[in-house]
Amino acid sequence: MSEVLAEVAAPEMARSIPHAWAGQMIRPLADKGVGTPASFVAKEFVLERVRGDEVLRISALGLYRAFINGKRVGSDELTPGWTSYDVRLSYQTYKVSDLLVPGVNRIEIWLADGWLRSQMMWGQAPIFNTWGSEIAAIAELRAGAAADAPVLLATDDSWESGELPIRKSGIYFGEIFDARFKPHPTDGTAVIDFDTARLIPHETMPVKELEPLEVVKQWTDPEGRTVYDFGQNAGGYVAFDVTGAPGAKVIVEHGEILDKDGVFYNGNLRTAEARLEYILAGSGTEQYRPHFTFQGFRYARVTIEGEAKLSHIRLIPISSVTEVKAGFTSGNALVNRLVLNTLWSQRANFIEVPTDCPQRDERLGWTGDAQVFAGTACYLADAHDFFKKWVRDVMADQREDGAVPHVVPDPTRLNPKDYPGFFGSTGWGDAIAIVPWQLYLHYGDAAFLRETLPAMVKWVDFVWSISDGPIVSPPRNWGGRGFSFGDWLQPSGPSAKPLPTIGDDAAATIYLYITSTLVARIARIVGNAEVADRMEAMASKVKAAFASEFVTPSGRLCYDDQTSYALAFLHDLIPADKQEAAKAYFKATIARSDGRIGTGFIGTPALLPALVKIGEPRLAADVFLQEEVPGWLYQVKMGATTIWERWDAIQPDGTIYNPQMNSYNHYAYGAVCQWLLEGVAGFRPDPEAPAFTTIIFEPTIVPELSPVKAYHDSPAGMIRAEWTLDGGKVRYEIEIPARSSGVLRLDQAYRNVTVDGKPGSTGEQTLTEGKHLITFDYSAPPRAQRDGTNINARTP
Structure with missing residues (x-):
């Protein structure tokens, strides 16, 4: 199989010096538009000899898959990937010498709708032909990897085209494949107007298949x-193997859950058909997996029409992040499964873009989800290049006035009719600031x-301009300039007496402070x-105005x-003389919710760290460990194998809540894993010496989790931390990679x-590389504090 080849130039250099393409962007004249059969472009060419260093550079409008002499080029999925296509389009480079022969060769490039023109956005107002109405390909074969190597073949209007057995394909739709159809040239090609300066080397790991998942249970x-x-x-x-008669059909539907009666359910997919249809050729054992789509699912429901029999079916996960870089285990099986659920949600939603979900008619790169999860993501996988590529799309989609879209790549930028003001x-x-900051902390990318x-x-x-001042008052109406989602999907509590929720003005003002402070630091x-001086002055005004x-x-x-x-506590927005009183009010909010979570997308990652910061680690642990809805462990108890979008996605009696907005694979609430690693296991990067050059060790002892073991394969090397609690004595063992140092900080209560x-002491201590053993005595707070006796008061 051909080998993917990274461009010789660094990505930053490649972005500033575009490759001089010999190929032209050509469209297949056989193509009939969105929703019609996929097409190919092809060309026969002659080589006097095979040198051994031949390289194919290739990209497409739509999705492509290339073959030379009938053998597939590379093993990447969903190429050329997903970017803001009108500004940036990735290309891939492959070594293909092993596919070539002296004499006559044939190259064939399959093309399908993909993200370019199949449905984007939800079914009430779908967008088709989002970034263009024509699928097309550009390719060149050169005798060597150098940009000026001799050209052996390039796309032009001499190529031929025809239809493919893929009779329909779409990201939300799925795929129809008729194995009886034999591709053959029927038309030519045409060169289309295309600026090759848009083409950039692929900036991140390509989407790859992971280990297959076999069936654990089946029924009729x-x-x-x-x-x-x-x-x-x-x-x-x-992927499945099937035998049967010509024309027999295998129809596959996908679902994440079963309903309360144990029946296959996919109502939450909304208008995404998410189906496969394979029509047999009738030629022995036939093997099939889709080419230009993917789904989010645990269950597959298979209908067979005609004479056919499946002999093997398995689930093939795909992802842009393929290596696990961190782990956390404890004495609590539910917590261990929660971490695994977060990992699987990251894999499923890190497919080219950090999406909210992989299953329904959405699958969009929501910026809010990405920013709250970025820290966790950088622990669990090498997300450096993945996020850099995506943030560059964020910048490409950013509006002239500075507003950042809700989703990136943004399908509404070129199609605003039904989605006015889908930004800000x-x-x-x-x-735009928080994700690059996490890349700096984890990878040192200044x-x-x-x-x-x-x-x-x-x-x-x-953000300052929304209300022309330090207090931000977003409009309530969708599409209004500066509309805010606030603390999205914050649980409201009992319907008879809903719990209070943060106002949009407070949420927006807090985030103006968070980001202006952060941008000042970055500057x-x-x-x-x-810039630093101006941002610091702005942050100072916002802080005073907030108080x-x-x-x-x-x-x-x-x-x-x-x-x-x-x-407010996490970001030091409460005046010093009000902090003790505010702590009591904070604890009272926990008591009013019966010790349960009362936060949504932006509040949840801050909740436990803030409680620890105010000196309430026991309360943080109780909130985390409670197993009722809303709670992290509730969904695990209910059988979740990924993170849910909603705290109450399935009711205790098995009832499915609100199928119109109910994803069972949303990573945002999995951001709690950052607290498990940084807070409980107790290691994190030092902003003053990023990329784990210096590692801060500061564990939070949660007795119910003992024994705790965690690791992170960081850019500096392997970091390990583990602790056990035995009779009030803690053994905390850590490992610092070579050429790094550690800073030990222990709670004054130890x-x-x-x-x-x-x-030793509870003060700050410097540690050298290698393994270290720290011991200390730990006493759990009195039970009265844990039961809420001290936190029910409405006033301090």
């Missing part, structure tokens, strides 16, 4: 259809901070003092909800500290 429903359970919700597709939400657009700083500044200025790092507008004289925040307190057998 009353209609005679077979339902297969693969035991794991994932993003990918099925605080907490979402802040991804160059990317420098590249993205102007876009960050434009965003902060936009200092990259040496832009002018005046949202903090009452008694220390209570005006919306008096968990998210307000969590974000006593009788030893470090490598010598007396």
Whole structure:
């Protein structure tokens, strides 16, 4: 099989010096438009000899798959990937010498609708032909990897075209494949107007197949259809072997869950048909897996029409992140499964773009989801290039006034009719600063901070401009300039007396402070003092205005909800003289929700770290470990194998909640894994020495989780931390990679500290590379505090 070849130039250089293409972008005249059969372009060519260093550069409008002499080029899926196609289009480079022969050769490039022109956005107002109405390909074969190597073949209007057995294909739709259809040339090709300066080397790991998942259970429903359970919700597709008569059909439908009666269910997919239809050729054992689509599912329901029999079916997960870079295990099986669920949600939603979900008529790169999860993502996988590529699309889609779209790549930018103003939400657009900052913390990428700083500044200025001042008052109406999602999907509590939720103005103002402060810090790092000074002055005004507008004289925040307190405490927005009172009010919000979560997308990642910060690690642990809805462990108890979009996606009696917006594979709430690694296991990067050059070790002891083991294969090397609690004595063992150092910080409540057998302290201590053993005494808080006796008061 041909080998993918990285471009010789660094991505930054490649972006500034476009490759001089010999090939032209050509469209197949056999193509009849969106929703019609896929097409190919092909060419025969002659080589006097095969040198051994031949390279194919290739891209497409739509999705492509290339073959030379009938053998597939590479093993990447969904190429050329998904970007803001009108500005940036990726190309791939492959070594193909092993596919070539002296004499006559044939290259064939299959093309399908893909993200370019199949349905985008939900069914009430679908967008077709989002970035163009014509599928097309560009390719060139050169005698060597150098940009000026001799050209052996290039796309032009001498190529031929024809239809493919793929009779219909779409990201949301699925695929219809008629194996009886034999591709043959019927038409020519035409060169289309295309600026090759849009072409960039593929910037991240390509989408790859992961290990197949076999069937763990199967049954036949009353209609005679077979339902297969693969035991794991994932993003990918099925592959199957089948024998039968010509014209027989295998129809596959996909679902994430069973309903309360154990019946296959896919109502939450909305208008996404998410189906496969394979029509047999009738030639022995036939093997099939789709070519240009993917689905999110755990269950496959198979209907057979005519004479056919499946002999093997499996689920093939796909992802842009293929290596696991971190792990966390504890003495609590539900917590261990929660971490695994988060990993599977990341895999399923890191397919070219950090999407919200892989299954319904959406699958979009929501900026809010990405920013809250970016830290966790960088632990669980090498997400460096993946996020860099995506943030460059964010910048490409950013509006002139600085507003950042809700989703990137943004299908509404060129098609705003049904989605006016689909940009500018605080907490979402802040991804333009927060994601690059996480890349700096984890990978030390200061160059990317420098590249993205102007876009960050434009965003902060936009948010300030919403209300022309430090207090941001977003409009309530969708599409209004600066509309905010607030704390999306925050649970409201009992219907008889809903719990308070953060107001859009408080949420937007807090995020203006978070990001202006962060951009000031970033500007200092990259040496832009002018921007740093201006952002610091802006942040100072926002902080003062927040205290005046949202903090009452008694220390209570005006919306008096968990998210307000969590974000305000975590980001030091509460005046010093109000903090003790505000802590009591914060704890009271937990008590009013019966010790359960009261936060949504932006509040949830802040909740547990904020409780620890105010000196309530026991309360943080209780909130995390409670197993009722809303709660992290509730969904695990209900059989989840990925993270849900909604806390109450399935009711305790098995009832499915609100199928019109109910995904069972949404990674956002999995951001709690960052707290498990950084808070409980206790290791994190030092912003002053990023990329784990210096590692801060600061564990939070949660007795119910003992023993805890965690690791992270960081850019600096393997980091390990584990602790056990035995009779009030903690053994904390850590490993620092070579050429890194550690800083140990222990809570003042820990006593009788030893470090490598010598007396230690709860102050800051420097540790060298290698393994270290820390011991200390731990006493759980009195039970009264844990039961809420001290946190029920409405006033401090």
